Amino acid sequence: MAMLRFAPPLALALLIVPIGLGFLGILASAFGLQLGDGLVSTEAFEAALALPGLQHSTMLSLWIGPAAAFLSLGLVALFFAGWLGTRFFRGLSALMAPILAIPHAAAGFGLAFLIAPSGLLLRLVSPELTGLSRPPDWLILNDPAGLSLLFGLVLKEVPFLFLVALAALPQADAPARMAVMASLGYGRVRGFFLSVFPALYGAIRLPVYAVIAFSGAVVDLALILGPNTPPTLAVRILTLVNDPDLAMRPVAAAASLLQLGITLCSLLLWRLGEGLCARIFASSAGSGRRGLGEIALRWSALAGVGLLAALSLAGIVVLLLWSIASGWRFPDAFPQALSLGVWQAQWPAIAAGLGTATMIGLLATTASSALAIAVLEAGDRAGRQPFSGFLWLFTLPILVPQVTLLAGLSLLLIGPGLDGTLASVVAIHFVFVFPYVYLTLAGYWPRFDRRNTDLALTLGRSPAAAFTLVKLPMLVLPILTAFGLGFAVSVAQYLPTQMIGAGRITTITTDAVSLASGGDRRLIGAYGFAQTLLAFLAFLPPLLLLALARTRRRGLVEGVAR
Amino acid sequence: MSLVLEDLSLVLEGRQLLRMDAVIAPGQILTVMGPSGAGKSSLIAAIAGLTPEAMKVGGRVVLEGRDLTGHPPQMRRIGVLFQDALLFPHFSVGQNLGLALPAGLSRAERRARIDEALESVGLAGRERADPTILSGGERARVALMRTLLAEPRALLLDEPFSRLDAPLRRSVREAVFHHAKARRLPVLLVTHDRADAEAAGGPVHQLGSAPDF
Known part of the structure; x- marks a missing residue:
């Protein structure tokens, strides 16, 4: 011992x-x-910086981490605020562990099979509502702005932050604080953000930083959902590393250092944002407002988390369906025949x-x-x-x-x-x-x-x-x-x-x-x-x-x- | 053969929490009273050898002539009943009791001792029960029997009745005192309830008031 x-x-x-x-x-x-x-020698850096479209790749990697963290954390916090202690909360909590277990690659493929122009969602309403008899030429997946990648990241990070926040909840003494705020006339959402969120955020700060670092440098999801022309910096690094030309190795290394700098920058941006939010928060705490648009916020949080959970699980079902489909033409909502x-x-x-x-x-x-x-x-x-x-x-x-x-x-x-x-x-x-x-x-x-x-x-x-x-x-x-x-x-x-x-x-x-x-x-x-x-x-x-x-x-x- | 506290003192971060001398004879119950913060639970921890490293224990604890200073808790043979029954939730009632039995008994003997212990507190036949479904009074009695099955040579009671309501409290208290006296154990009881002290019928030691913070 x-x-x-x-x-x-x-x-x-x-x-x-x-x-x-x-x-x-x-x-x-x-x-x-x-x-x-x-x-x-700084040659490798010069070569890396001269790669075509590098600026676009870099910017993409810089903002997508904080954006994924902000959306995921915001959605989780709003959902906790609106639904803590309710039946919906317990039901969705139970779903989060299996959803978290879905590997990134499978979640990405599942999402792609749902939202692609030839995906299941459009098939369900075609041709009846859309009049489409062949997949439209829409750029939903691999869009240059990285929005579908961002969506895929949020899909994976919401269950992670949800479970992390759930585990940290006892430290924030939520029921007692919410009761005090309610007795002072505050709505659920505003009451939560004023009394519980500061303690909760303090307890889950490290996992939130991990989400930022992970999202900005993710490779597997970016290969599946991310832009191709040009791809994110992390994907380009993988391509450089795998390049048969050994002369590209130092360039890959230089780009990796750039990625590290990007991640540090995103974390720094987030820290600045934290400080700004804390200020806004402090000045609004004494305003006496008891909460505006509470009902809309509550229900949109439920809709958001519910939608993400449904998409995650539906994605797995679609993967299974495709694996046993023999012939599945657009716009059929179900395969013509099944086969193993x-x-x-x-x-x-x-x-x-x-x-x-x-x-x-x-x-x-x-x-x-x-x-x-x-x-x-x-x-x-x-x-x-x-x-x-x-x-x-x-x-x-x-x-x-x-x-x-x-x-x-x-x-x-x-x-x-x-x-x-x-x-x-x-x-x-x-x-x-x-x-x-x-x-x-x-x-x-x-x-x-x-x-x-x-x-x-x-x-x-x-x-x-x-x-x-x-x-x-x-x-x-x-x-x-x-x-x-x-x-x-x-x-x-x-x-x-x-x-x-x-x-x-x-x-x-x-x-x-x-x-x-x-x-x-x-x-x-x-x-x-x-x-x-x-x-x-x-x-x-x-x-x-x-x-x-x-x-x-x-x-x-x-x-x-x- | 008694439990002796010789100039026992507790120091936490340079501040002396308490200092006391006592001789507790077999079958005698010494009641220690004091407001919260006076170090009552720390006193129990010090005698049982359970003090955290940050706390310095001075003086000696002598049981049946053995100086226990520096002995680890599992070698002291001092039983403790805490405020909560602390029945282990992953074990059945019988397994909780079995954990306390000394090594070297035959299967039949272990079985017999567990049955006998349960019967003596009116819980015969409950050895396979989930401790969580027992009532508060039943849990307290199982906890008492678990402590006694380890064959302690002294018993420390850390407000073990405070979570029970009045009528139950009296009957559990009687059971604890009865079994302790029957085994002629020196007992140290920590409480802030006068009625406990009166029921114990022994000397009362008052700890100083809590220091100002």
Whole structure:
């Protein structure tokens, strides 16, 4: 048990060393530094900046992160404000975990199959309402402004921020504060924003920053929904990295550094926005207004969250439909005939992709969960959390653009031939899974009533027995949930598998995303659906346990009776 | 064989919370009273060895002639009843009791001790029940039996009756005192209820008023 003390520094080292190495690799390559040659060259930057349409790509990456975060956070906050404690709130809360589990690629494909000019939504109303008998020539997907990409991002980030906010809600003491505000005559929405939101936002700030960093540098969704002419900066970096011309490597590195700068700029923009909002907020708090347009705000928030949930789930159904469709002409709303042909032909490849993804996911998530528990437990034993005030360090991998970090690391791994090995891919998955597992568990650990373990000690049990017999079982639901989330995160990882796996390690996710350019809807449907099913499986153990606990051990679900 | 507190003192961040001497004879109940913030729960934690690292404990705790200073809680053989029953929600009632039994008993013996314990508090046949569905009074009785099955040599009571309503409080209190006296355990009771002190019938130690903040 004394070993526990080493858990926090070990975790930090495992997270920060790859980031540091990746950064060094990128710097060396971008500035043309070689061993024994002290010359610094800025050629790569000049080449990167001279890429056609780079300014457009850069601007796209700069605004899309803060925009996705603003829309997602705003929608979640409005929904919480309007519907906290209602039946709608409970119903949609229950849907959010499975929706969050849908991998980005599958969600993107599903959305594309719905909203494309030849998608299901238009088919449903054609030709009756539109008079269309063939798909119109509208540029909905891959629009140059990146709006469909933004929509796809919001679709994925709303469930994430929803669940994060739900977990942080007890810290904001919402029911009591809302009651006070209501007794002072404030409407639900204004009351929420004045009394609960400031505390809630403080508690979920790191995940919000992660949303900004992720959205501005996302690759898989951008390949599926984002603009092509030119694509976002992150997608262009991937293209440069994969360029057979080795002379493009330093250019890729320079562009990666640019991406890092863009992400930092977006975060800075957001910080400035935070300050501005706080000011507006403070000056309006004393205005005495009790809330305007409350009803409209409430219902539009419900409509927004409900629509996103419906689109996410409908997208998965459409993926399944396409995978078993044999002939599906526009504007039919349903395939002419169904067939399992694609599944039969593709099953060996799909099974292999699922197998690799499962193995990587189980290894990376088990390691992440064990280490996250050890870090939190070490904090409890010491009476305070390790590196308190530096919590963000444990989430650093999801606060830097993935593509920058990976471009650097893949350069370094090629040398000793470590790229394309299963061990490297598992290790890089660990780096991106750990922050999510840790963030999930960190909400529950401090809330554990330590008198339970104290009591086990006074009964003559050792600290180790008190931990394994009392604490772990009492926290089993959060642990399984964090594990499920970690597994889903690992399954969804495209870029780390692609770049560190070097094409030799492929999973169902890299297979699925590589189908984006081909446009074969049946194949995409099968791979996307299989990918989603695997991510869903991870949430089965906590759901089963929950059902069991409801009948046999109610205290585990409803909290301990006094 | 008694529980002795010798010049026991608690210091938190340079501020002395309390300082006391006491000798509690077997079967005797010492009641410690004081306003909230006077360090009553910290006193229990110090005697049981459960104080957080930030708190400095001075003086000695001696039980049956053994100096317990520096002993970890699981080696002290001091039972504690907290304000809440703290039955573990993932175990059945019987498993909660089984957790307290000493090692080295046969299966049949363990079974027999659990049955006997439940019967002695009027809960015979409930060993497979989910602790969450028990009533408040039933939970308090199971918690008492769990503490006693670990065969403690002294008992500390941290306001264990305060969450029960008046009639129930009296009967649970009687059960606790009865079992403690039957086993001739030295008992230290922390409470802010006069009626508890009167029912205990032992000496009363008044802790100083809470310091001003």
